[in-house]
Amino acid sequence: MHAAEKKVRAFVRVKPTAHFAQDVIKFGPDNKSIDIYIKKDAKKGVVNNKQTDWSFKLDGVLHNTSQELTYETVAKKLVSEALTGYNGTIMCYGQTGAGKTYTMTGATAEYKHRGIIPRAVQQVFKAIACSVDSFITVRISYLEIYNETLCDLLSTMTSSGASDVQMAVVDCPQGVYVKGLSIHSVSGEEDALNLLFEGETNRVIAEHSLNKNSSRSHCIFTIYIESRVRVLSDIRCINSKINLIDLAGSERLSKTGSEGRVLKEAAYINRSLSFLEQIIIALADPKREHIPFRQSKLTHVLKDSLGGKCNTVLVANICGEALHVEETLSSLRFATRMKWITTEPVVNVTYDSEGTVKTLEKEISLLKQELAMHDSLVNRSLVTYGPLTDVQVAEIKSQIHEYLQGNIDEIDITNFRQVQEVFRQFKLIVRQQEGEVETRLRSKYVLIDKNDFATIAAAQKLGIVDVDHHLLKRQDVETKPTPVSPNPDEKKKKFGTSSEQFKKEGTKNFFSGKDLAAHLPSKSQVIIPNKNLDVKEKARNEDTAKNDAQPSKPVSEEISQRPSSPPSRAVAFEQFKEECGSEINRIFKENKSILLARRKRSSTVARRINIIKQEMEDIKKALEAQRQERSQQGEYVDEKGRLIIDEKEFLLIMKLKDLKEEYRCSYAELQDLKAEIQYCQHLVDRCRNKLISEFEIWYSESFLIPTHVQNALKPSGNIRPGMIPINRVMCLEEDEQERFERMQEAMLPAGPDSAAFYKAKMKTDQKHTYNRTMSSLKLMHKKPGHITAAGKHRALPFLHVT
Ligand SMILES: Nc1ncnc2c1ncn2[C@@H]1O[C@H](COP(=O)(O)OP(=O)(O)OP(=O)(O)O)[C@@H](O)[C@H]1O
Numbered sequence: 001m002h003a004a005e006k007k008v009r010a011f012v013r014v015k016p017t018a019h020f021a022q023d024v025i026k027f028g029p030d031n032k033s034i035d036i037y038i039k040k041d042a043k044k045g046v047v048n049n050k051q052t053d054w055s056f057k058l059d060g061v062l063h064n065t066s067q068e069l070t071y072e073t074v075a076k077k078l079v080s081e082a083l084t085g086y087n088g089t090i091m092c093y094g095q096t097g098a099g100k101t102y103t104m105t106g107a108t109a110e111y112k113h114r115g116i117i118p119r120a121v122q123q124v125f126k127a128i129a130c131s132v133d134s135f136i137t138v139r140i141s142y143l144e145i146y147n148e149t150l151c152d153l154l155s156t157m158t159s160s161g162a163s164d165v166q167m168a169v170v171d172c173p174q175g176v177y178v179k180g181l182s183i184h185s186v187s188g189e190e191d192a193l194n195l196l197f198e199g200e201t202n203r204v205i206a207e208h209s210l211n212k213n214s215s216r217s218h219c220i221f222t223i224y225i226e227s228r229v230r231v232l233s234d235i236r237c238i239n240s241k242i243n244l245i246d247l248a249g250s251e252r253l254s255k256t257g258s259e260g261r262v263l264k265e266a267a268y269i270n271r272s273l274s275f276l277e278q279i280i281i282a283l284a285d286p287k288r289e290h291i292p293f294r295q296s297k298l299t300h301v302l303k304d305s306l307g308g309k310c311n312t313v314l315v316a317n318i319c320g321e322a323l324h325v326e327e328t329l330s331s332l333r334f335a336t337r338m339k340w341i342t343t344e345p346v347v348n349v350t351y352d353s354e355g356t357v358k359t360l361e362k363e364i365s366l367l368k369q370e371l372a373m374h375d376s377l378v379n380r381s382l383v384t385y386g387p388l389t390d391v392q393v394a395e396i397k398s399q400i401h402e403y404l405q406g407n408i409d410e411i412d413i414t415n416f417r418q419v420q421e422v423f424r425q426f427k428l429i430v431r432q433q434e435g436e437v438e439t440r441l442r443s444k445y446v447l448i449d450k451n452d453f454a455t456i457a458a459a460q461k462l463g464i465v466d467v468d469h470h471l472l473k474r475q476d477v478e479t480k481p482t483p484v485s486p487n488p489d490e491k492k493k494k495f496g497t498s499s500e501q502f503k504k505e506g507t508k509n510f511f512s513g514k515d516l517a518a519h520l521p522s523k524s525q526v527i528i529p530n531k532n533l534d535v536k537e538k539a540r541n542e543d544t545a546k547n548d549a550q551p552s553k554p555v556s557e558e559i560s561q562r563p564s565s566p567p568s569r570a571v572a573f574e575q576f577k578e579e580c581g582s583e584i585n586r587i588f589k590e591n592k593s594i595l596l597a598r599r600k601r602s603s604t605v606a607r608r609i610n611i612i613k614q615e616m617e618d619i620k621k622a623l624e625a626q627r628q629e630r631s632q633q634g635e636y637v638d639e640k641g642r643l644i645i646d647e648k649e650f651l652l653i654m655k656l657k658d659l660k661e662e663y664r665c666s667y668a669e670l671q672d673l674k675a676e677i678q679y680c681q682h683l684v685d686r687c688r689n690k691l692i693s694e695f696e697i698w699y700s701e702s703f704l705i706p707t708h709v710q711n712a713l714k715p716s717g718n719i720r721p722g723m724i725p726i727n728r729v730m731c732l733e734e735d736e737q738e739r740f741e742r743m744q745e746a747m748l749p750a751g752p753d754s755a756a757f758y759k760a761k762m763k764t765d766q767k768h769t770y771n772r773t774m775s776s777l778k779l780m781h782k783k784p785g786h787i788t789a790a791g792k793h794r795a796l797p798f799l800h801v802t
Contacts, residue, residue: 006343008312010335011074013062014320015099021322033057036329056332058339062315067106070315071119078242078311079123082225085238085347087310089245089302090116093273093334094317095327096249103315104221104246108197108761111754117196117221117244118757124223124242125189134229140192141183141224142199145297146217147268153199153219154182169297175304183224193760196221201764218272218298219246228355235355239348243305247273247298250331272296277334279306284340309346314338383414388421400425566703576695584694588687595680602673605666612663619656626652 012034014025026035036054062070078088092100106115128136142153150167167180186192203219223242228235250273275296282288283306293303306312316335318328368385375383388396396418402408413419448455566572577585626649636644645653 006311006345008306008314008338008341008343009059010314010316010339011060011062012056012058012316012318012332012335013065013070013099013103014318015097015102016064017320019322020320021325024322024325025320025328027061027063031061032059034061034332036325036332038325054329054332056336058316058332058335067103067113067115067119070103071116074313074315075116075120076123078313079120080127081311081345082223082240082242083124083127083227085227085240085349086345087240087242087305087348088312089243089305089310090313090315091243091245091247092315092317093247094250094331095319095324098249098317098319098324098327098331100246100249100315100317103317104219104244105196105200108200111757114757118193120223120242120244121192121196122189122753122756124225125192131227134227136225136227137185138192139183139185139224139226140195141178141181141222142195143178143181143220143222143301144199144203144217145220145272145301148272148297150178150181150297150301151217152181153202154184154195156198156202169300171303176301178301189756190760190763192223193757194763197760197764198767216248218248220244220301221246228352230359235352235359237350237352237355239350243302245302245305247276250327250334272298275299276302277337280334280337280341284337284342286342306341309344311345312338312341312343380414385415385417388417392418393421396421397425400429404429566699569699572699572703573695576698577691580698581691581694584687584691588684588691591680591684591687595677595684598673598677598680602670602677605670605673609663609666609670612659612666616656616659616663619652619659623649623652623656 014020024037026037028034034056036056038052060073062073065073075090078090082088090104092104094100102113102115104115105117107113124138128138140154144151144153150169152167167178170177170179184195186195199219199221203217221244223244225238225240225242227238229238230236250270275292276299278295279291279293279299279302282291293299299306304310314335316331318324318331371383371385396411399408399411400422403411411422413422448459450456567575626646630645630649638644
């Protein structure tokens, strides 16, 4: 079997019953086989060759299985594969009342008993909610095939509400589609369920002797998924659809006791199911070339959903009572045949070139805006980013010439295009010079093939050339100044290297400019001496080794590696000061040490002032003593009457004067220091506060804020600065409406997950109660026997007067 080939999977689901025929239906221990035993009919005599027991092997037997487990077994994988681009079909087949609708749609009144369709819808939208890198749209259609007529169960949901559009099954290269069938975009689970319930309400219900509510039509609920993923600059579109099919009952006509309209319905159903069976048999036969899909509307619509490129699952619903054993056998046969069909599912991918162009245009315009913003931030104005004009190119050319001649030290660069142009111009100059060198060399030398030993020997014999000679000549050429590398050291190294190369070769006697150029290191290369190169290379290798040993972790990985319980604040603070807070901690420490130094200085100055003060006091006392002694001894005055003092007193007075001056200066210094200390203290306080607040943020981000909130707060996340204050994000304050909705969801029997289901159900019920009321009012005003447009072939439930 081909690697991608698969078989259609078939399951049997047994409807629970109190009268389960244990002797007739037996399940194998592997839960995959089912045996049917029918007692021989004694009335048919001794010769009775009718087969009495059958064994069927399927992919699973669902007996007494919950809706949830049924979904997990039958549909979950198919739906998740549909989300990656594979078409999927799930079909319920079986006799009337065997539980097809229960399996497919489920009991719409209770969330727990919901069937495959609502569960598939939920799975799709849950997956969408989790996908971050793709843009997914979901659309829904609900088709009914009733008596070979196609009906749109959602036509009441279109703006016109009209259902008179002529519908037809159309084949096209992309597959089959139903022309005129409305397809509705849905934004969420509730929206999609609204459509399901609306369609369910519109289904044709006919009176039937086996089951009063049995549906007499085939219904196909389709979920179309389109996801657009950006792969580099391409937009990849993945399209898939999930067909969820509830077939009409497959029982025999004779058994139903139907008559009139219901008999006609049963005939149509039997015919389309028998065509379906023929298609299944044909598909299972690899030799069959033509598959008659067009025989019935059902088989035509299912053309690309049966086998082929699609994942297909069949659920055969059977009744457990002995009474229905014939139908059970027929359903099991059908299921076994389905299992023979081989499928080869493929992903439906297309590339949206228009979308790609649009995305690129959008990105260019965004980048232009960003550039403009950057320019305005660094006060650069009048920078253009379009292609360079001829004048601009000429300007660059002239600047390069000026630069090469040493007239200017720099070339003005304002954008990337200019950088490219500068390199282009340099390349042109290099090429031009290479050409000139080659021409010069060719005019001087003759090129001889290095393997042409005869010519070389002859030339050497003639003394025209030898190895040393050509080296000499080369040196002539090499020592000519070249404008490319203005650095003379570099030039020397460059030529040194090439000369060594030539010496080593020693076989080539004459060189063309081209040969020379091939041996010279490329002029565009930066020449690094071998020694330097070794050191740098070694350092780089060490770096690489270091990096290899400690691979840099992505942020998300770091977050995911956070400890289960946060470290103590004291421990974390020490870590913070070492890492993220090291800079602010450094500034804080610096400020603190300045403050400490000022304080020290201030106390030194204060101490000095005190000493001065003390000295001044002492001198004052000594002076007083001197004065007293003088007055006791009698005072002397000069001719002008000025008091004469002795030298000791004079010296004391002078010392006091000096001390006063020193005191004044020290006092002023102390005042300055006090002001400085105050300012430094303020800075230290601010640094401390900043250190603490930064630490608090770091601590919360590293150990407390949940990862998903952090992701949302990242620049690319859902929450951008200015949208919601951080405290609002953290405590997620609810408004009244949110609180009400949360309470409402908490009260739901199956928790918040069931909210969409119940809301959709409520909306549909409300709508139809309203419609019924309005119809009742209208009917009351109609004459008896008046036929409504909607009553053409179906008895819509909301037209019943209740
Ligand atoms: N597995 C089940 N568990 C509980 N109830 C079930 C189960 N299967 C079917 N039923 C009940 O049996 C009744 C008939 O089932 P349902 O309408 O699904 O049959 P059906 O095969 O769709 O019939 P029809 O061919 O007429 O559409 C419903 O009341 C349904 O709730």
